[in-house]
Amino acid sequence: MQTEKPEYVDFAVTARKYKTLLTKKYQNRRVWVNPSAFEIQSFIPGTILQIFVKEGDVVKEGSPLLILEAMKMQNRIEMPFTARIKKINVEVGVRIPKETLMIELEEV
Amino acid sequence: MTLKKNILALRQKKAIVEKGGGDKAIEKQVAMGKMTARDRILALLDTNSFHEYDLFVEHEEQNFGMASKELPGDGVITGTGTINGAPICIYAQDFTVMGGSLGLKHARKITKIMDHALKMKVPCIGINDSGGARIQEGIGALAGYGEIFYRNTMASGVIPQISVILGPCAGGAVYSPALTDFVFVVENISKMFITGPNVIETVLGEKISQEDLGGARVHAEITGNAHFYALSEMECIEQIKELVALIPHSNQQKAASVAPKEPKSKKNIENIIPADPKQPYDVRDVILALSDDSKFLEVHELWAANIVIGFGRLNGETVGFVANQPLYLAGVLDCDASDKAARFIRYCDAFNIPIITLEDMPGYLPGVDQEHAGVIRHGAKMLYSYSEATVPKITVILRKAYGGGYIAMNSRHLGADFMFAWPGAEIAVMGPEGAANIIFRKEIMEAEDEDAMREQKVQEYIEKFANPYVAASKGYIDAVIEPQETRELLLHALEVSKNKDDYRPAKKHGVPPF
Numbered sequence: 179m180q181t182e183k184p185e186y187v188d189f190a191v192t193a194r195k196y197k198t199l200l201t202k203k204y205q206n207r208r209v210w211v212n213p214s215a216f217e218i219q220s221f222i223p224g225t226i227l228q229i230f231v232k233e234g235d236v237v238k239e240g241s242p243l244l245i246l247e248a249m250k251m252q253n254r255i256e257m258p259f260t261a262r263i264k265k266i267n268v269e270v271g272v273r274i275p276k277e278t279l280m281i282e283l284e285e286v
Numbered sequence: 287m288t289l290k291k292n293i294l295a296l297r298q299k300k301a302i303v304e305k306g307g308g309d310k311a312i313e314k315q316v317a318m319g320k321m322t323a324r325d326r327i328l329a330l331l332d333t334n335s336f337h338e339y340d341l342f343v344e345h346e347e348q349n350f351g352m353a354s355k356e357l358p359g360d361g362v363i364t365g366t367g368t369i370n371g372a373p374i375c376i377y378a379q380d381f382t383v384m385g386g387s388l389g390l391k392h393a394r395k396i397t398k399i400m401d402h403a404l405k406m407k408v409p410c411i412g413i414n415d416s417g418g419a420r421i422q423e424g425i426g427a428l429a430g431y432g433e434i435f436y437r438n439t440m441a442s443g444v445i446p447q448i449s450v451i452l453g454p455c456a457g458g459a460v461y462s463p464a465l466t467d468f469v470f471v472v473e474n475i476s477k478m479f480i481t482g483p484n485v486i487e488t489v490l491g492e493k494i495s496q497e498d499l500g501g502a503r504v505h506a507e508i509t510g511n512a513h514f515y516a517l518s519e520m521e522c523i524e525q526i527k528e529l530v531a532l533i534p535h536s537n538q539q540k541a542a543s544v545a546p547k548e549p550k551s552k553k554n555i556e557n558i559i560p561a562d563p564k565q566p567y568d569v570r571d572v573i574l575a576l577s578d579d580s581k582f583l584e585v586h587e588l589w590a591a592n593i594v595i596g597f598g599r600l601n602g603e604t605v606g607f608v609a610n611q612p613l614y615l616a617g618v619l620d621c622d623a624s625d626k627a628a629r630f631i632r633y634c635d636a637f638n639i640p641i642i643t644l645e646d647m648p649g650y651l652p653g654v655d656q657e658h659a660g661v662i663r664h665g666a667k668m669l670y671s672y673s674e675a676t677v678p679k680i681t682v683i684l685r686k687a688y689g690g691g692y693i694a695m696n697s698r699h700l701g702a703d704f705m706f707a708w709p710g711a712e713i714a715v716m717g718p719e720g721a722a723n724i725i726f727r728k729e730i731m732e733a734e735d736e737d738a739m740r741e742q743k744v745q746e747y748i749e750k751f752a753n754p755y756v757a758a759s760k761g762y763i764d765a766v767i768e769p770q771e772t773r774e775l776l777l778h779a780l781e782v783s784k785n786k787d788d789y790r791p792a793k794k795h796g797v798p799p800f
Contacts, residue, residue: 210653273490
């Protein structure tokens with residue numbers, strides 16, 4: 179596992195930095211991004227069955243945005259709060275991975 | 287004359303079944319770079335020691351054209367034999383017979399040999415090479431898997447269970463290995479997943495190769511499903527032999543003793559560890575300097591490399607080592623490291639193997655990913671398993687022992703029998719910089735030169751608290767020792783602990799934070 183000449187990096191644990199190597203898993207870890215309320219992301223990978231809104235629409239809280247079919251279940255994605263549809267990044271029939279940005283919102 | 291005829295008939299019958307799927311299928315198996323099931327068993331066991339049972343078992347499925355299908359041995363070879371003279375039970379799925387698919391009779395052959403192993407108190411080794419459930423047998427195949435899982439669980443902690451993945455092992459089949467103690471994988475040959483690339487692509491649209499999804503390296507390095515990783519089947523077989531020689535063959539026995547040997551590591555133990563607590567080193571060098579003949583069989587070498595676990599011998603007797611590894615991630619505890627160590631500690635405890643803990647760690651790994659991955663729940667497993675263990679538990683603090691990590695790494699407070707510390711050990715609530723920042727916050731803020739004051743306070747803290755003597759003055763450390771004395775003291779502590787008897791309240795079982 180150890181390479182010929184290890185390239186140690188500075189690694190902070192609390193107030194001190196240690197010289198050490200990083201594991202592959204640590205290097206590939208996902209860095210936390212604060213989710214934006216204005217971004218509707220897919221919570222599960224699946225297929226877009228239906229889209230009920232179009233860009234520019236002002237949609238009321240609780241109204242359906244689209245149907246995301248995943249694991250044989252049709253999930254109705256609803257508007258989290260009243261806002262305008264700024265951009266729709268998906269189309270009917272496309273298969274999308276988890277955490278795909280489907281719809282972007284903006285304040286009315 | 288009749289007997290002779292009968293004997294000849296038996297030999298003929300055996301020869302046919304022993305060929306498994308026949309020449310063509312065997313050719314295909316070899317072309318995939320794989321040994322046949324029978325050759326694998328013969329390579330692993332002592333010469334002429336293998337005895338096969340249930341050779342003539344046949345499936346009973348009538349549907350989907352199965353009535354006319356003959357499946358030699360129903361796709362699995364079962365039997366008993368010896369490894370370096372020690373008796374074991376073994377089964378090997380035969381991929382040349384209908385892809386080694388698991389039907390009810392196939393499973394019943396496996397459960398029969400597992401029952402045998404549990405009764406006879408010998409290790410059970412399973413070689414997996416199977417396309418999965420035999421779909422034609424429907425829920426019969428599911429019943430078969432379930433009956434295997436049940437026995438895996440019953441045998442857990444009583445006899446060692448070893449899974450060797452030498453081919454595909456997919457769907458429900460993966461859960462038998464997952465329930466066993468040690469999983470061996472081989473590069474390019476082992477494939478383990480719940481749902482394969484085809485299903486994942488159809489359902490989710492994610493494209494991935496079998497190797498990237500659940501190949502040997504993935505399970506050895508990323509998921510931690512595999513404990514031992516080899517580049518070839520023969521290397522894998524040697525690893526299994528090495529492990530079988532080191533572990534007790536049931537929870538009522540102890541591992542075979544061998545003649546004690548002094549470590550042959552040429553490295554001076556005092557020179558391995560840099561005095562500066564920020565500098566890394568390979569803790570495996572310390573283990574090699576302590577263990578008999580400088581031999582150490584590392585478990586989970588590639589996964590969670592920030593903690594090292596494995597077996598060695600001290601004075602000829604098997605011990606389990608658990609050591610922080612400053613070479614990777616500064617030796618922090620994180621989710622995976624806690625998981626890895628906790629299960630190993632429970633294994634050692636179940637099989638009466640004393641645990642030697644070598645400590646040099648700066649604390650838990652900070653980060654949103656860690657917190658959200660459940661470092662609280664995973665970290666708690668270490669506290670649980672150390673506290674619960676009744677085998678001899680000995681800790682040597684090599685350098686840093688800060689905060690929660692100090693408690694978790696088999697501290698006195700969790701029931702350590704012997705606590706030793708090297709003279710350079712720092713046993714403290716946290717690193718000096720962090721502690722000084724909190725304790726002397728006011729002085730530092732009010733000083734004209736904040737940095738100078740901070741540095742002064744850090745130095746004060748180091749002098750007063752970053753040493754083993756505060757803990758020793760409270761009896762939390764039994765002895766501050768010179769590095770050169772470590773092996774002698776470990777041998778002595780083990781000698782003294784030989785008849786250890788530790789009280790635990792009666793219970794059905796605890797509820798560890800799985």
